[in-house]
Amino acid sequence: MKSPSFGYVAPASTADVVDALTTGSAAPGGAVVLAGGQSLLVELHHRRVRPALVVDLGRVGDLGGLAVAGGELHVGALARHRDAERPGAAPGPLGRLLPRVAEHVAHPPVRARGTIAGSLAWGHPAAEWGAVAVALDARVDLRGAGGGRSVAAADWFRGPHRTARRPDELVTALRLPLPPAGAGVGFVEHRRTAASYAGVAVVAVLELEGPVVTSARLGVVGAADRPERAAAAEGFLRGAEAGEAAFARAGELAARDADPVDEPHQPADHRRHLVGVLVRRALGRALADRRSTDEEEDA
Known part of the structure; x- marks a missing residue:
């Protein structure tokens, strides 16, 4: 099937993404975020979602990568599944866990494009990263028209494909606490x-x-x-x-x-x-x- 008609923007900054989501969410059909697109594009082609606006994160340069800070691994919104497969993605026990989980996510082409944060934002009840997030008491960082906030993984999932994200909010990062070195x-x-x-x-x-x-x-x-x-x-x-x-x-x-x-x-x-x-x-x-x-x- 062919996707329905929709508007498309590719902002260059997080602030512009939020502005686009705020505007788009007020229209019939609302706005959706395109990160890796491995779930969204399928839904569009089958016309199970019919958004007014697709907001592409591909040009936002500060949303990618994995970085350790303050006893946590910060997973940017554009960090790919394959980034977690790489040796040394995180120190200690988390660095051993991430590749074991990532290799079970779909298959290599999907892992090359799909994003970890996007998986959590999509909210599929059987996605592997959800198990990691709740086990480690992770937090999901968001930014919306009202500013930034952080949601505990235990409160993030509301049911199949339902999360705590508001229509005008962007998931900017997942924060995974580092387990103790001896775990x-x-x-x-x-x-x-x-x-x-x-x-x-x-x-x-x-x-x-x-x-x-x-x-x-x-x-x-x-x-x-x-x-x-x-x-x-x-x-x-x-x-x-x-x-x-x-x-x-x-x-x-x-x-x-x-x-x-x-x-x-x-x-x-x-x-x-x-x-x-x-x-x-x-x-x-x-x-x-x-x-x-x-x-x-x-x-």
Whole structure:
């Protein structure tokens, strides 16, 4: 199909983008932002969105890149998925986690053009970066006609393709707190095909004191209509001895609290089962990651 007719602007500054969004959002159909376009262009071609105005970020020079500052990784609005695949994208555990997540995003051409912040702005409930954002208590920075604000990842997702972004606002950055240097990180995903969205995906971040878990973070997509933390499993793990038995129980608790929806290729009961299995596996990978890091430091 062909896209519907729409206006198009490519501002050169963030301020001009906000002005365009403010003007465009008042028109029937509103305004949409084009960053990588890997989701938006498909929706336009199928005429599932019919905006009055498309605002292209391609000429805005200060919205790209990854940078560490103040204990956080700042992910600019035009940072591509492939930027997170590169070794050294971030220091410590986050630098090990990002490539493991990024390689599961669609396929190489999409990762070369699609953006991390754009994925969060699109709000697909099974997108991998949502699991990372909620697991790390990330924040989404926005700028609109009323100025700038920051929204916690826990408050960002409102349901499938619904977020806390207002029509006149631009997502300018994602801020990911750096996990402690001694944390172990794990990621595991189940999907139907190599380029499919995740059926279920889990991010695990573990901190230990000896064999005992002092902190556990579990970000899950596919367990509900938005990315969520597996809170009961996290609470159980704190103070537990890290290992297969504890991880299996954490998986059971995560599955019990999951509220997935039926889909043609994945009934809700199957997805609930996957939540339990993948939580256990992600925790196992996080523990292995922590142990391998310890071994490298001792070598």
